[in-house]
Amino acid sequence: MSKINDAKLIFGLLASLFFAACNSNTLQLQTIDNVQLQKNLLKVEVLAKDLDVPWDICYADDHSLFIAEQGGAVSRLDLATGKKKQLVKIAEVWRKRTAGLLGLVVHPQVQKNPYLFVNYTVKKDSLLIINRLVRYEITADTLKNPKVLLEVDGYTAHNGSRLAIGPDQKLYWATGDSYFGEKAQDPKSLNGKILRMNTDGSVPKDNPMPNSYVWASGFRNMQGLTFSDKGLLYTSEHGDAIEDEINLIEKGKNYGWPAIEGKEDLPAEKAFALQHHTTPPIKSWTPVIAPAGITYHNGKGIPEWANSLLLTTLKGKSLRVIKLSDDGKSTKGEEIFFEKHYGRLRDVCTDRDGAVYLATSNQDWNPSPGFPLPGDDKILKISKADEATQKVLRAKEPETVNLVSGKTVYQQYCASCHKDDGKGVLGTFPALAGSAKVKANPETLIPILLNGISSEQAGAAMPAFNFLSNEEAAAVLTYIRQNWGNKASTVKPTQIKKQ
Numbered sequence: 376m377s378k379i380n381d382a383k384l385i386f387g388l389l390a391s392l393f394f395a396a397c398n399s400n401t402l403q404l405q406t407i408d409n410v411q412l413q414k415n416l417l418k419v420e421v422l423a424k425d426l427d428v429p430w431d432i433c434y435a436d437d438h439s440l441f442i443a444e445q446g447g448a449v450s451r452l453d454l455a456t457g458k459k460k461q462l463v464k465i466a467e468v469w470r471k472r473t474a475g476l477l478g479l480v481v482h483p484q485v486q487k488n489p490y491l492f493v494n495y496t497v498k499k500d501s502l503l504i505i506n507r508l509v510r511y512e513i514t515a516d517t518l519k520n521p522k523v524l525l526e527v528d529g530y531t532a533h534n535g536s537r538l539a540i541g542p543d544q545k546l547y548w549a550t551g552d553s554y555f556g557e558k559a560q561d562p563k564s565l566n567g568k569i570l571r572m573n574t575d576g577s578v579p580k581d582n583p584m585p586n587s588y589v590w591a592s593g594f595r596n597m598q599g600l601t602f603s604d605k606g607l608l609y610t611s612e613h614g615d616a617i618e619d620e621i622n623l624i625e626k627g628k629n630y631g632w633p634a635i636e637g638k639e640d641l642p643a644e645k646a647f648a649l650q651h652h653t654t655p656p657i658k659s660w661t662p663v664i665a666p667a668g669i670t671y672h673n674g675k676g677i678p679e680w681a682n683s684l685l686l687t688t689l690k691g692k693s694l695r696v697i698k699l700s701d702d703g704k705s706t707k708g709e710e711i712f713f714e715k716h717y718g719r720l721r722d723v724c725t726d727r728d729g730a731v732y733l734a735t736s737n738q739d740w741n742p743s744p745g746f747p748l749p750g751d752d753k754i755l756k757i758s759k760a761d762e763a764t765q766k767v768l769r770a771k772e773p774e775t776v777n778l779v780s781g782k783t784v785y786q787q788y789c790a791s792c793h794k795d796d797g798k799g800v801l802g803t804f805p806a807l808a809g810s811a812k813v814k815a816n817p818e819t820l821i822p823i824l825l826n827g828i829s830s831e832q833a834g835a836a837m838p839a840f841n842f843l844s845n846e847e848a849a850a851v852l853t854y855i856r857q858n859w860g861n862k863a864s865t866v867k868p869t870q871i872k873k874q
């Protein structure tokens with residue numbers, strides 16, 4: 376063989392090696408939007424589509440994404456090639472509304488500990504619904520040796536659930552109150568709790584109570600669970616009609632539900648807080664946004680998002696970037712991305728380079744008008760871009776909606792006559808629950824509040840509340856229109872102002 380041929384051969388070999396290496400890393404995806412941050416430009420790409428409600432997505436350190444779809448399928452998506460492979464379809468999953476295959480977490484050192492944990496709803500018979508936590512071993516193309524670690528009560532709603540593995544290598548499970556709020560305060564019940572266990576399902580010796588999985592209590596329906604780089608644990612939680620929450624979880628603490636909703640601002644809530652040493656949320660939202668998956672971002676790849684919680688929302692149909700204080704114990708600010716753009720967003724996670732993955736939820740039980748979009752549900756990838764090739768989106772600041780809580784105004788000014796439960800006092804103070812006047816057009820309801828009524832026939836008068844601010848008046852009317860079974864539209868401060 377001549378020298379020239381040798382050189383050609385070696386060059387050819389090197390070139391093909393070079394291109395092979397490039398090909399496996401440069402997965403070509405379709406960019407659908409760009410996002411301008413303060414300095415950096417991002418791109419949003421479609422990583423996967425036509426999924427069946429991807430409820431939980433989890434990044435594994437072999438550079439793959441594990442996906443739990445609500446119907447019971449668990450898949451692995453190779454982030455180098457973009458190929459997705461179904462590993463199992465869990466047949467015993469019972470799927471209805473918000474029940475089904477919910478939480479999934481892969482061991483953070485998956486190459487050393489090839490474990491995957493899932494929890495899902497099972498209907499044992501017509502009356503008995505449970506949530507089952509199962510550990511699988513991961514192999515190249517399947518999951519094997521399922522081991523049931525724990526079962527807790529389930530229901531048709533309020534099943535939680537999310538899973539996380541802490542820096543202490545323990546498994547954490549955020550369970551729902553299974554629609555019975557009292558369970559969240561019952562130390563013997565495993566519902567409405569953060570549970571902590573060893574990865575074989577045994578109770579760690581350093582849990583707050585001996586032989587109990589309970590790590591923290593007093594939760595309603597958590598939909599997000601994540602550890603920060605500092606090892607702090609955060610949850611997102613659905614409030615009732617008001618007060619969605621972000622909580623910072625600490626060992627043995629009580630977060631108040633059902634006695635306390637959101638901030639400890641009502642007299643009864645303050646009394647309960649004092650007696651039970653409860654911990655308030657670090658952030659709450661009224662009106663509600665339906666917070667779902669949550670993850671911590673350390674700023675790698677996207678410096679603007681350093682030390683933030685990324686939160687997907689369902690009702691809010693957005694990604695929220697919530698800046699944390701340096702010690703991680705409070706929040707500093709909030710930005711809203713993609714509002715109503717991709718629809719309901721169910722979960723979020725990040726990879727080793729700081730790229731962010733979002734799972735849409737437009738094929739679930741509660742789709743919004745205008746959705747699903749073609750190809751839903753999808754997994755979207757957000758990462759840094761060099762130049763804009765698509766429409767450039769920007770963050771939105773949260774509206775400074777009345778921070779006044781309607782419940783607080785009601786308790787302060789109305790409950791003395793109309794009572795906490797809105798049932799009033801027969802023959803004296805009319806019930807607001809079910810009242811046609813309450814549910815009527817705001818234009819006829821507002822004057823009742825502002826001017827009062829003194830028809831005499833009731834033997835008591837309704838005082839005029841024209842001293843309330845527009846925000847307070849709007850909040851209290853919204854509160855009475857959306858509680859005790861009333862389901863009428865919100866009232867806005869601008870509507871009060873007009874009158």
Ligand code: HEC
Nearest residue numbers: 788789792803804805810812828830831833835836837840
């Ligand atoms: C001192 C007692 C009292 C307080 C406090 C009071 N109300 Fe009333 N309210 C009444 C009485 C009495 C009526 C019935 C008046 C009538 O029909 O003559 C009434 C009627 C109403 C109605 C009409 C309901 C119906 O079906 O007829 C609404 C709505 C209402 N109140 C809202 C409020 C709100 C909101 C507050 C607090 C901001 C409030 N009220 C505080 C006594 C009170």
